[in-house]
Amino acid sequence: MNQTTSKHPMSIGMLARETGASVRSLRHYDEHGLLSSGRASNGYRTFSATAIVQVRQIQRLIAAGFSLTEIRGFPDCMLMIEGAAACPETSEVQRKRLASVERQIADLERRRVRLRRMLAEGAAPPLE
The missing domain is CATH 1.10.1660.10 (Multidrug-efflux Transporter Regulator; Chain: A; Domain 2)
Structure with missing residues (x-):
């Protein structure tokens, strides 16, 4: 055993x-x-x-x-x-975690776009 x-x-x-x-x-x-x-x-x-x-x-x-x-x-x-995967008692915490992750992804996507512009233009674009 x-x-x-x-x-x-x-x-x-x-x-x-x-x-x-x-x-x-x-x-x-x-x-x-x-x-x-x-x-x-x-x-x-x-x-x-x-x-x-x-x-x-x-x-x-x-x-x-x-x-x-x-x-x-x-x-x-x-x-x-x-x-x-989930219990009714944790669904709200999981939804909040997902929303936080989605905000982080959106922020990273904005940074990615900005960096691509910087590389393409050779200078930092103005802040949006």
């Missing part, structure tokens, strides 16, 4: 190997209350197998642009189910 399917707690190193997250990231998630760890007799952190799903979902949410503070506010439906 592999360690991740057993009832035995896993070390932070094992959790890192299973998820691809760094040990440093895992400690950071744990310190921010996003993971639940126990302590072995030697004082090292230990995690249950459910932490694998949690870490993968945290990574997915970070990749979508959410901060740890925002993620910490998400209900369990977002943190305990790998690949969870």
